[in-house]
Amino acid sequence: MYKKIDEKIIKELICIVGEENLIADRDKMVDYSHDELALKEIRKLPEIVIKPKNEKEVSEAIKLCSKETIPLTPRGAGTGLCGGCVPVYGGIVMSFDNMNRIIDIDQDNLMVTLEAGVNLVDLYKAIGKKGLFFPPHPGDESATVGGLIATNAGGARAVKYGVVRDFVKGIEVVLPDGEIVNIGGKFMKNSSGYSLLHLLVGSEGTLGIITKAVLNLLVPPQVMYTLVVPYNNLTDAIRTVPLLIQNKIRPVAVEFMEQGPVKITEDLLQKKWPCQEGSAYLMIIVDAASEEEIMKSLETIGQICLDNNAIDVFVADNKQKQENVLNIRSQMYEALKNYMLEILDVTVPRAEIAAFVTDVHRVEEEFKTWLPTYGHAADGNVHTHIMKYKCEKGSWTEIEDWQEKYPLIRRKIHLLGKKYHGIVSGEHGIGLVKKEYLNLFVQERQIEMMRQIKKLFDPHNILNPGKIFDL
């Protein structure tokens, strides 16, 4: 079906990107065979890795792939969690390491124009210097702009500020036949024909290669505080969430987590979580225009929590304390990842999370396993980890029959997502490993429309083939 890469094609690729921007050594290509997903079974070596320097080189490379029918898989920083950048059919992996320029920070229009390979660390730093703010904050700051847009990444701050989709105002895209198109621009409103921009956002590199983006920025809030609220059980914690949202205060983030993963992360980082009591926590981030205002917000939020069985309310009121808490929250995944099989991304309506998570813990009991579950409580985006090992009193032991249990648990949790009117992925995307569950949540007709759109953009199926759905 696909052509293998031979010497002639390598020569052509060298002509396009230069010898120094091509990797053919198998050992050096191992890093390009997987993303952050733990499952080793899905890894696949590319035949070649190339690192174009600009959209013209991207265009030349994709034209070659179209002509020769060679699969081409674009790859950001590989921080994905569903195998989205694994080159399942071999071929070429295209890395954006050489396309990481921030082209323009436009303070009058509050827009940044940048290349797809810029990562969040560099973006936050560059705009921070100009007093500007890009609200989306997915877990891993090494993620690149191209990947964030391709998966419509979310993160904790989506509660108040929205997801990546809400901030993308323009993109430069290279289509599978090599044509470079510019969609949108530095304007806040656009009702000018079908939104190809929004079709490309979240299309996981299967319709076109995003080479540049224009992102809308905000002015950062004056003050931001973080609360940690311990509860005796997770249900009480999560039940508080709709009450917080219905309040006049719109929190930046409301995260939920349980004691187990928090303790493991404390040990890993050698940092202390602000409270030792309670078995479940809410972590609430609030921002405001002034100290007085935020104090009032914290008081209101604290009172709502205490009225709903919170044990206590801890305020991380300085930068150090806040970073400590946020660091433990964001490293929770790191602490678990070597012992787990997969992190799920089921998203349910906010009011259904308590029931959903209660049912997840029933599955945990039923299978005598450990399913550490935490996530973005206020937007219903729940991350359940299917584990291979469990942690008891600081030591890890292998879970009995985890191989047999894994697919069964996986299916049960997705069925629960369906039962509670949710969706398979809130922010990670479908990639390779969630394809089998897409049609549990999305009608076959819709998937068929997606397939036809794919064929329309990419008739030879060269662009990140094997992802989202089977053709």
Added chain:
Amino acid sequence: MYKKIDEKIIKELICIVGEENLIADRDKMVDYSHDELALKEIRKLPEIVIKPKNEKEVSEAIKLCSKETIPLTPRGAGTGLCGGCVPVYGGIVMSFDNMNRIIDIDQDNLMVTLEAGVNLVDLYKAIGKKGLFFPPHPGDESATVGGLIATNAGGARAVKYGVVRDFVKGIEVVLPDGEIVNIGGKFMKNSSGYSLLHLLVGSEGTLGIITKAVLNLLVPPQVMYTLVVPYNNLTDAIRTVPLLIQNKIRPVAVEFMEQGPVKITEDLLQKKWPCQEGSAYLMIIVDAASEEEIMKSLETIGQICLDNNAIDVFVADNKQKQENVLNIRSQMYEALKNYMLEILDVTVPRAEIAAFVTDVHRVEEEFKTWLPTYGHAADGNVHTHIMKYKCEKGSWTEIEDWQEKYPLIRRKIHLLGKKYHGIVSGEHGIGLVKKEYLNLFVQERQIEMMRQIKKLFDPHNILNPGKIFDL
């Protein structure tokens, strides 16, 4: 090309919607031959109007149209401004008058589920009673949800809260072959395959018929104030806008307008604008969680305006004064519409509006005409009115050679939009009359992709044919 409607088809339509929900009388169909666009030349009578009561009737009707190749044009309240619901090829107009139920207001999830024919007046009222808030506020509150989604409507409050797209979380859509699909749901995050939802938002009824929607709601702000700031010239007024946005306060809306249209509207409504001095104004809406907070915001904003040549700052601090100001602003279009040819909707980057509007006034001088221009300053969405009459000292006189000038002025202003890196439509859509300018702003390849997507959804081209682009 299309089949004419005969007695047999009328009988079948009566079977589907009932005799009482079908209009065949020519006089009664006149209202369905146009939208709010002033140009009489583009009016076209449908052959039949039907008013289905539910999605099943919509599905039966569209199946019939597909089978017989009859054009079908969905129509909300007809408040559009670019001929989007004009049945250019005759056939059937589908009205949603009988599909105006608010199905569910879900306070825990802050979501409303409703039929496409619900108008904004009823939506605001119903959710207001439950203490909830739908931020988008396009000019005409008789607009229906289906139409708002089909055009991705905007309005003044988009500065802080975003456009309609940002609030649509789910839709029920009837496809041209009659299949009913449900896309999205009551969840805040979704990265599960291509976003057919965002493809349908803004597709102007050409890809599918939206029959239901799930909209995200917010809790309303505690306090909202409106400022009116007079200036001696429009340039100074508009130049203040990026400075306001760069400030820590995020205003709900920043509108700009000139004295002429304000005076005409004052006369029409017999209401007084808060200030008589100045030839141009900013109208700024601010909201906040408390009186103290808003007072500080108003002070900051007022100071920025005064530092940038504002003559004075007027605060509409009670409901009556605010309604007065908002009423004059929203009725400005009503005051002009009988004397004008067309209202444009060019949107440019925020920092370019001052230069764009200055150039528009140069066109005004060049053509010895009147081009009253106002709009949403903070999101660059500028409404220039091409007039047939001008108003001098309260009396209207016909503009010399307006027929010859009209297409020339229209072209010049769109070229200016292009010059300032803008887009043809920010919130009105393309419809019938802006098709000729779409390819000035959007590459031919993108329009070709749109055409192919249209063919994929609607192979017989029965759904609102002749809109956005020519096939």
